Amino acid sequence: MIIRLGYVAMAIDLKKCSPSKTITYKTYKKIKDEEVKLYKLKKVAKQNIINTKRILLYNVAHNIQVYRISSKLIPLVTHDDVLDWDYVNEFKDIYRDIKRIIKENNLRVSAHPDHYTIISSPKEDVVKSSLQILDYHKNIMETFGLDCDHGKLVLHMGGKYGDKNKTLNRFKEIFSKLNPDIKKRIILENDDKIYGVSDLINICEDLSIPLVLDVHHHWCNNNGDNIEDYLQRIFDSWSKEKLKPKIHISSPKSETKKRAHAEEIEFDFFNDFIKKAKIIDKDFDIMIEAKNKNLALFNLMNEIKKHKEYKIINESTFEI
DNA sequence: TCGTGTCAAGATCTT
DNA sequence: AAGATCTTGACACGA
Numbered sequence: 638m639i640i641r642l643g644y645v646a647m648a649i650d651l652k653k654c655s656p657s658k659t660i661t662y663k664t665y666k667k668i669k670d671e672e673v674k675l676y677k678l679k680k681v682a683k684q685n686i687i688n689t690k691r692i693l694l695y696n697v698a699h700n701i702q703v704y705r706i707s708s709k710l711i712p713l714v715t716h717d718d719v720l721d722w723d724y725v726n727e728f729k730d731i732y733r734d735i736k737r738i739i740k741e742n743n744l745r746v747s748a749h750p751d752h753y754t755i756i757s758s759p760k761e762d763v764v765k766s767s768l769q770i771l772d773y774h775k776n777i778m779e780t781f782g783l784d785c786d787h788g789k790l791v792l793h794m795g796g797k798y799g800d801k802n803k804t805l806n807r808f809k810e811i812f813s814k815l816n817p818d819i820k821k822r823i824i825l826e827n828d829d830k831i832y833g834v835s836d837l838i839n840i841c842e843d844l845s846i847p848l849v850l851d852v853h854h855h856w857c858n859n860n861g862d863n864i865e866d867y868l869q870r871i872f873d874s875w876s877k878e879k880l881k882p883k884i885h886i887s888s889p890k891s892e893t894k895k896r897a898h899a900e901e902i903e904f905d906f907f908n909d910f911i912k913k914a915k916i917i918d919k920d921f922d923i924m925i926e927a928k929n930k931n932l933a934l935f936n937l938m939n940e941i942k943k944h945k946e947y948k949i950i951n952e953s954t955f956e957i
Numbered sequence: 958t959c960g961t962g963t964c965a966a967g968a969t970c971t972t
Numbered sequence: 973a974a975g976a977t978c979t980t981g982a983c984a985c986g987a
Contacts, residue, residue, distance in 0.1 A: 655981080657982075659965090659982070661984075662965065707981095753966040758968090766966095795968085796968050830969095897978090897979080
């Protein structure tokens, strides 16, 4: 069983390389001149995209193939009353480089629209803005040269709104009406409070949506279910599209802050899951969601090295 | 330049 | 009905 590790958004040891810089909405609104507004937006966006390219090159240098881009590449793009500009055609040359890096190195690049993107909300305006956010992410995936099979968008189900089943049905209805270019990209992740694996697996099977298992979320919110009873179905939810499954992992921050993400990945927590996945014995990828980002990935690999049953393949990949 | 408070978002819990 | 809380990296601003 071969497993690759990846990380989210930032490479901590790359200095001055944030892909998530922004201007606050409040500050933006204070600017009077339209040209100045546009200049600011473009300047920040360009830097974020260039930094994303730098991070991708860093990943290639460190043999990391699994990566999630920042959800804030283009500042304020999802605000309704912020100037509309052509962020797709503006930086064609940088996108071309990024496309090439991804393709030549066969990188698995995904995106996770922030948790305010909720298409199952009963509020029409929340759904409307969520669709705009999804459209933006689809555009970015396209500029990065990632088609529907490769550039996936991770979403959560959303709130409870008093009735889980009604919410699930609303999701189904809106999902069925989505633009196919967006619909085919959506994958669903279990959350840490409301929708657990057992809530999502049926709808994922019904609608052919891959289920992204978040091991930490399942630990927080599991309805008494053991993950080993669901793993086969979870992995199978990716098979229809012939995709390698991907899961998320993080460690609880502390006894009192169980849901928050810790700086690092605790080996025992990780190892415990790997042992359960070994029963299925299918290759998959793991997205590390730790505060220390790529450094947590390296530190985890260092821990893994100490254990005989793991065979190290490169800086981010091992076999068990 | 440093540290501290503020910012964005939606849902839900608390007052 | 209004406010606090959750979450996150980074802005904004005063010292």
